[in-house]
Amino acid sequence: MGIYIDQNLCNSCGYPQSETPCNMACPGDLIFMQLNGKAQITSNAECWDCAACIKICPQQAIDIRLPFEIVGKEGTLKARAYREKTIWTVKDEKGNEQIFETPARNDASLETLINPEEFSDTIDSYKGISKSFVDLGLDI
């Protein structure tokens, strides 16, 4: 597989009045809007796992699932982007979670950057992180 879009979580992001973030982000033009207003992937075989769509979805409706044939296990990767960081959740098939954080920008030039209106890559309102983070150390 490539990605899975939870049809209950997807809230259409204002479609058809506006372009939806997932549909806009995919570098392979793989995500389309169905007649019922929910997002769907054209062909999972063509997904590159770039994670652009999962990070940008404000509902966190999308996760990455690797093809069983190359992993031999199920598992999901979710992500949520904020202005200063992205929080990632890896889940194995038993439901064990691992949470990671990656920094997103230099503090020095915080203001000149991505316009929050244009990118929900930068939603600031995440709550409820309880697991410990794996901080990106500097020795690798």
Add this chain to the structure above:
Amino acid sequence: MQNLIDKIKIEKLKTDFLIIGAGAAGCFAAYEAKRLNPNIDILILEKAHIARSGCLAAGVNAINAYITPGQSPESFLEYVKKDSMDLIREDLVYSIAKEVNNVVNLLEEWGLPIPKDENGQPYVRGRGSIIVQGERVKPIIAQATKNTKAKILNRVVVTNLIKNKNKVCGAFGFGVRDGKFYVIQAKAVLVATGGASGIYKPNNEGEAKHKIWYSPFNTGAGYAIGIRAGAEMTTFEMRYVSMRIKDLMAPTGAVAQGVKAKQVNALGERYLEERYVYLGGTSMPTAMRLWATLQENIEGRGPCYLDTTHLTREQAERLQAYYLHMTPGLTLYWGARGTKPDTDPPEIVGTEPYIVGGHAQAGYWIDINRMSTLENLYAAGDVAGGAPKKYLSGAAAEGMIAAREIVSKLKSINEEQVYEKDIKDEVKRVFSHLEKKNIEILPDELELRMQKIMDDYAGGISSGYILNEQKLLKARKYIKELKQEANNLYAINPHELMKCHEVIDRLDVASVLIEHLLHRKETRWPIYQSRADYPERDDKNWLKFVNSVYDQTKDEIKILERPCKKLEAVK
């Protein structure tokens, strides 16, 4: 069905400077041109969306072309030359080397996180490479490009260049979202569409077919439009086959250089040092490191690994997280298997061959200012030839170099006319695949056939990357036949229409590639270009470039040879 084609809406636009592809090279070109002269009208055409398009969609975790403390542009040039078996365009590589740190300074200013040590220096990851935390590098570059007020048209797929005699004066394309046909008239055109993946059968199949290293959405359009317009191309025969982490095909730099993991075989031997010292041991050229790895497998000592078992649990988790900046699927790969790099070291394999001028050196034959052999047409980044190992920073550097030349020349360039007949012909060529046909071939079917031919006869993975004349002649014949079949390609919507043109473009790239592979009668870059019938490197006869020009009216590819010059001679 004449109807359908008549109904296509045609949008005509005019600009001073047209940039095709909003990737590393294209965006930096726009930035530099606007910095030098904000009054220039710039239009960027991008087949995806500038925010997350091209190679950089998932991000990067290093800058791979950088002059680290103690190194110099001269030493960088020497390194690239040695790694490329002495055949490079020294002038191009040197000009990139002088520019890359400037690119990194800009990226940092725009907001790319670059961790620093206690002396304020970036962490050196290996020769010419520093660590960055670049998950968001593409939105950062996109924002800086938008800030310049360059115009950006997203979701427009460029299909051909517009020519008036030997001058290039614009480009054609179609909108995947709006279905319109675009005619862009321009004084100068920069091709920055990246390289080509998907020409050979990939490592994985079926549902996993796009778990490949290079972007599956960079499909060689930039090469193809140049080939069809008659621009000279160089060194397609130096394919790029990379050593990657098995299954997800993730880059290895973070493991090999980042945590200093050694290449080991199934017996735990550090084979580079123990068996291949005569080739340079751990400092042997990139192509040879892969060759040695494949050799271990052939001789029954596989699989090979990057040995990460020396890491502590904490370091292993950091390494796992580090990949979120570039290949997030690999982080999940370990997570889903319930393992970590300290207990599950990554296996290494070779990828299918790619055509990519930013790692190897297939691409446009350009002058020092990045102008191609066609007037007013420039090329930069992965699509430009002669300068291997440019990566993100080198691609951006080339975009800036081209922009400077274009800005200084614009005033003296006259607007050329675009002929109505050319517009009509291209509308027909582009959209006829939407019409019902007697025989209908889907783009996926044609792609599989092309990949199989190339894999079987032009040195793909299943043939151990080995080339010989008889097989190449078969590849030539079958690809020629397939080009005829491509007339029957059928698309049901604009997305599929894009896919039709992606495979048509790749067939043109494959045709040129085969001629280059046939012409070079030596083995210069093992694995990238291994001729079983000419197994030795032959500097006496072949330390020179193999170039080509396609003549569309005769459907003929003409091969040319060009000398390899020393930097002093060029200066």
